[in-house]
Amino acid sequence: MIAAVLAGEIQLYHDLVRPYERSVYVMALSYMKNREDAEDVAQEAFLRAFRKLASFRAESKFSTWLISITINEARTRLRRQALVRMEPLDQLPDEDKGTSPALLRDWREIPSEAVERDEVRVLIQRAVEQLPEIYRQVFLLRDVEELTINETAEALNISIPSIKVRLHRARMMLQKQLAPQLRTVNRTSKRRWLPWS
Amino acid sequence: MVIDCKHVWNYISEYLDGTLPEETRDTVQKHLDHCEICSAILDSTRNVIILIADDRVFELPVGFSERLHARIDLEFMRIGP
Numbered sequence: 001m002i003a004a005v006l007a008g009e010i011q012l013y014h015d016l017v018r019p020y021e022r023s024v025y026v027m028a029l030s031y032m033k034n035r036e037d038a039e040d041v042a043q044e045a046f047l048r049a050f051r052k053l054a055s056f057r058a059e060s061k062f063s064t065w066l067i068s069i070t071i072n073e074a075r076t077r078l079r080r081q082a083l084v085r086m087e088p089l090d091q092l093p094d095e096d097k098g099t100s101p102a103l104l105r106d107w108r109e110i111p112s113e114a115v116e117r118d119e120v121r122v123l124i125q126r127a128v129e130q131l132p133e134i135y136r137q138v139f140l141l142r143d144v145e146e147l148t149i150n151e152t153a154e155a156l157n158i159s160i161p162s163i164k165v166r167l168h169r170a171r172m173m174l175q176k177q178l179a180p181q182l183r184t185v186n187r188t189s190k191r192r193w194l195p196w197s
Numbered sequence: 198m199v200i201d202c203k204h205v206w207n208y209i210s211e212y213l214d215g216t217l218p219e220e221t222r223d224t225v226q227k228h229l230d231h232c233e234i235c236s237a238i239l240d241s242t243r244n245v246i247i248l249i250a251d252d253r254v255f256e257l258p259v260g261f262s263e264r265l266h267a268r269i270d271l272e273f274m275r276i277g278p
Contacts, residue, residue: 029255043264127249
C-alpha cells in the first residue's frame with residue numbers, strides 16, 4: 001500500500017494509517033498530558049509521516065516508524081513550549097531508583113470492569129503520566145500497544161537490554177503506585193455498591 | 198538454589214513475559230510457592246498491567262478519526278493533484 005501511495009494513489013494513505021490512530025494518539029498523550037495537544041501532535045505526526053513516506057525503509061515496521069515520528073514531534077513541541085527538561089534518549093537509568101514494589105500479603109484480583117469507573121481511569125492515567133519519560137515510553141509501547149521487545153527497541157532506537165531494564169522498572173513503579181490505591185478504591189466501591197453486605 | 202525476596206522482585210518482569218531461563222524460572226517458582234508476599238506482588242503486577250492495557254483507559258477523543266482524516270485531505274489539497 002505504501003508503494004501505491006508513493007506512486008500517486010494518495011487517497012490510500014487514509015487506509016494505511018487507520019489501524020495506527022490509537023497507538024499514535026496514546027504515545028502523543030503520554031508526552032503532552034492534555035487531550036487537545038496530544039491530538040494536535042498526533043495529527044502532525046501523521047502529516048509528517050505522509051511527507052516523509054518516501055524515506056520509509058521496508059526493513060522496519062511501519063508502526064514503529066510512525067511511533068518514532070510521533071515521539072520526535074512531541075519532543076519538538078515540548079522543547080518549543082519549554083515545559084519540561086528534556087532527557088537524553090538513551091540516558092542510563094538510575095540503578096537504585098524506585099524499583100522496589102509495594103509489599104502486600106495478598107492480592108484479590110481487580111476485574112477489568114473496574115476501568116469503566118472514572119476514578120479508576122484517572123488513577124491509572126495519572127500513574128502512567130508520572131513515570132519518568134524513559135520508562136513511560138517503553139511501558140506504553142510494550143504493555144499498552146503490545147509491540148515486541150525488538151519492535152520497542154527499534155521504535156525508540158535503544159538497545160534490547162535497556163528496554164528490558166526500563167520495562168521492569170516501569171512495571172514495578174506502577175505496581176508500587178497503583179496496587180495500594182486500586183485495592184482501596186476496589187474496597188470502597190464494594191461497600192458503596194453493596195451497603196447491605 | 199534458594200533466593201531471597203529482593204532477588205525474586207528483580208525477576209518479576211521477565212517471569213511475567215516467560216523469558217527467564219528454565220533454571221532461574223524454577224528457582225523463582227519455588228520461592229513463589231511458599232512466599233505469600235512475592236506471590237501477591239506478582240499477582241498485583243500482572244493485574245495492574247492488564248488494567249492499564251485495557252482499551253477503555255486511553256480512549257480516542259470523540260471525533261478524533263474524522264478530524265484527522267479531514268486534516269489529511271487538506272494536506273492532499275495543499276500539495277495539489
